[in-house]
Amino acid sequence: MTTADPLVNRSEYWYPESKDRAIGVLNALRAYRSAEVAMRKRTRDSMGMGETDLTAIRYLLEAERRGHAVTAKDLARRLEVSSASVTALIDRLVESDHVRRDPHPTDRRSVVIVPTHDTDTEVRDTLGRMHEVMMERAEALSPDEARVVERFLREMANALDEVPVEPTGSSTLH
Amino acid sequence: MTTADPLVNRSEYWYPESKDRAIGVLNALRAYRSAEVAMRKRTRDSMGMGETDLTAIRYLLEAERRGHAVTAKDLARRLEVSSASVTALIDRLVESDHVRRDPHPTDRRSVVIVPTHDTDTEVRDTLGRMHEVMMERAEALSPDEARVVERFLREMANALDEVPVEPTGSSTLH
DNA sequence: TTTAGTTAGTTAGACGAACTAGTTAGGTGG
DNA sequence: CCACCTAACTAGTTCGTCTAACTAACTAAA
Numbered sequence: 001m002t003t004a005d006p007l008v009n010r011s012e013y014w015y016p017e018s019k020d021r022a023i024g025v026l027n028a029l030r031a032y033r034s035a036e037v038a039m040r041k042r043t044r045d046s047m048g049m050g051e052t053d054l055t056a057i058r059y060l061l062e063a064e065r066r067g068h069a070v071t072a073k074d075l076a077r078r079l080e081v082s083s084a085s086v087t088a089l090i091d092r093l094v095e096s097d098h099v100r101r102d103p104h105p106t107d108r109r110s111v112v113i114v115p116t117h118d119t120d121t122e123v124r125d126t127l128g129r130m131h132e133v134m135m136e137r138a139e140a141l142s143p144d145e146a147r148v149v150e151r152f153l154r155e156m157a158n159a160l161d162e163v164p165v166e167p168t169g170s171s172t173l174h
Numbered sequence: 175m176t177t178a179d180p181l182v183n184r185s186e187y188w189y190p191e192s193k194d195r196a197i198g199v200l201n202a203l204r205a206y207r208s209a210e211v212a213m214r215k216r217t218r219d220s221m222g223m224g225e226t227d228l229t230a231i232r233y234l235l236e237a238e239r240r241g242h243a244v245t246a247k248d249l250a251r252r253l254e255v256s257s258a259s260v261t262a263l264i265d266r267l268v269e270s271d272h273v274r275r276d277p278h279p280t281d282r283r284s285v286v287i288v289p290t291h292d293t294d295t296e297v298r299d300t301l302g303r304m305h306e307v308m309m310e311r312a313e314a315l316s317p318d319e320a321r322v323v324e325r326f327l328r329e330m331a332n333a334l335d336e337v338p339v340e341p342t343g344s345s346t347l348h
Numbered sequence: 349t350t351t352a353g354t355t356a357g358t359t360a361g362a363c364g365a366a367c368t369a370g371t372t373a374g375g376t377g378g
Numbered sequence: 379c380c381a382c383c384t385a386a387c388t389a390g391t392t393c394g395t396c397t398a399a400c401t402a403a404c405t406a407a408a
Contacts, residue, residue, distance in 0.1 A: 021320040022312035028327035033210060035331035042337060050365070072386060085366055087387055092365090109374045109385045126337065133333040137326065138196035145322045146195040152315065152323050153202035157209035159307040163216065163300065224394070246357060259395055261358055266394095283356040283403045355404075360397105367392070375384075 029156065043126055048096070052079055056089060057098060060115045061123055069112045071104065203330065217300055222270070226253055230263060231272060234289045235297060243286045245278065 044054050059078055063070045076086045090113060093099040098119045104110030141149060218228050233252055237244045250260045264287060267273040272293045278284030315323060 018313045021315065021317060022309055025312045025315065025320050025324050025327075026308060028324040028331070032327045032331045032334075033207075035334040036207060039334040039337050052365080073384085081365095082367060083386060084368080084388080088365070090386095104385095107375075107385080111386075130333050130337045133336065134200060134330055135196055137329045137333065138199045139192045141195065141199065141322075141326065143195060145326075146199050148315075148319045149323055149326050150199050150202040152311065152319075153199075153206045155311045156308055157202070157206045159304055159311065160206075160209040160213040162307065163213050163304045226394080247355085255394095256396060257357065258359080258397075262394070264357095278356095281356080281404075285357075349408100351406100351408085353405085353407100356402085357400100358402100359400075361399105363394105363396075365393090365395100367390100369389085369391105371388070372386085373384100374386105376382085378379100378381085 025152075039130070046126065047122065049092070052081065052085075053089060053092060055079060056093065057115065057119060057123065060099065060113060061120060064115060064120075069104075070114075071110045071112060073110070075113065199326075213304070220300065221296065223266070223272075226255065226259075227263060227267060229253060230267065231289065231293060231297065234273065234287060235294060238289060238294075243278075244288075245284045245286060247284075249287065 040051070040054070044051060047054065047057075049057075056075055056079060059075070060070055063074075072083065072086045072090060075089070076083050079086070079089075081089070090099065090101065090111075094101060097116060100114045100116060102112040102114055104112050138146070214225070214228070218225060221228065221231075223231075230249055230253060233249070234244055237248075246257065246260045246264060249263070250257045253260070253263075255263070264273065264275065264285075267287075268275060271290060274288045274290060276286040276288050278286050312320070
């Protein structure tokens with residue numbers, strides 16, 4: 001579907017144009033990704049926890065913001081880890097004073113996991129300014145620009161989604 | 175996933191004002207990120223290895239493409255893990271037939287890590303089509319659009335880079 | 349050339365975070 | 379009432395990382 005890159009003149013002059021632009025865009029996308037990875041690592045390090053723990057914290061804060069209660073089971077589902085791992089995870093976060101275990105109001109088997117106020121502050125301090133800047137930049141886009149950017153990002157996401165899980169066949173080495 | 179159909183205007187609001195637009199864009203960015211994370215997870219699962227191993231493989235293939243030799247030390251530096259971990263990592267990849275240990279041409283202490291041909295094929299099979307689609311979409315952008323997208327992504331990356339490394343002070347808890 | 353110091357990689361042992369399997373306590377429906 | 383289900387926890391294992399110590403090889407200075 002692409003380009004066909006026909007035998008025309010593919011030598012020196014031509015394919016820079018559109019291809020160089022495309023490469024620039026994809027490089028920017030890669031730069032974004034790697035900035036994101038680096039940021040997450042810094043955050044993890046500064047909060048002294050692993051990826052899963054931090055994801056859990058984010059989820060808990062988000063849920064709290066919306067007024068939703070979160071049980072251990074919810075966490076397990078969301079993080080895609082076993083209930084045993086969630087127990088251990090919550091132990092760690094309780095130990096470090098990031099969350100509390102509250103009794104579930106109606107189901108006495110359940111526990112409701114609530115982030116402490118300090119956690120909220122800590123994360124806001126860490127990520128609040130960043131979100132501000134991002135929102136500000138996004139708001140600075142004209143309607144047309146916003147449309148272009150959003151469409152592009154969704155196309156990229158779709159491209160990623162389409163990657164066949166496909167166990168390759170060749171990965172079955174003995 | 176996916177929120178609103180961007181095509182239809184939602185009942186009450188006219189059309190997104192600047193904030194709604196911004197939120198849409200940032201949501202698309204988030205969707206992209208989460209598609210990327212999911213893709214990586216699928217790839218890891220299908221190749222039966224962890225994140226670090228896969229990153230190593232990517233690095234090795236990239237280096238090979240550019241004709242650069244890679245030593246264990248290079249891997250340690252790039253992956254930011256200890257030399258001991260690299261030894262274990264290479265052991266795993268050798269075991270699974272993804273890489274070879276070759277003697278360094280001049281330094282007999284060193285080993286040069288080389289991806290096998292099968293590895294190259296495997297990764298190309300898995301990710302080649304995806305890259306094609308992404309490139310195709312990126313090439314479809316007009317010069318103006320490409321400029322807008324690239325600038326936006328770089329602004330986002332900068333916002334992430336600016337996150338203070340050491341916030342909080344409240345991370346010293348116990 | 350010998351020797352002292354450095355570097356590349358490995359080995360050994362510990363630890364943390366995930367897993368599976370099984371337990372306990374509480375809820376639910378015939 | 380009973381059998382089954384469900385939420386969370388416990389026990390024990392695996393896996394990937396780490397640090398520390400070691401070996402072999404390179405480098406440089408006396």
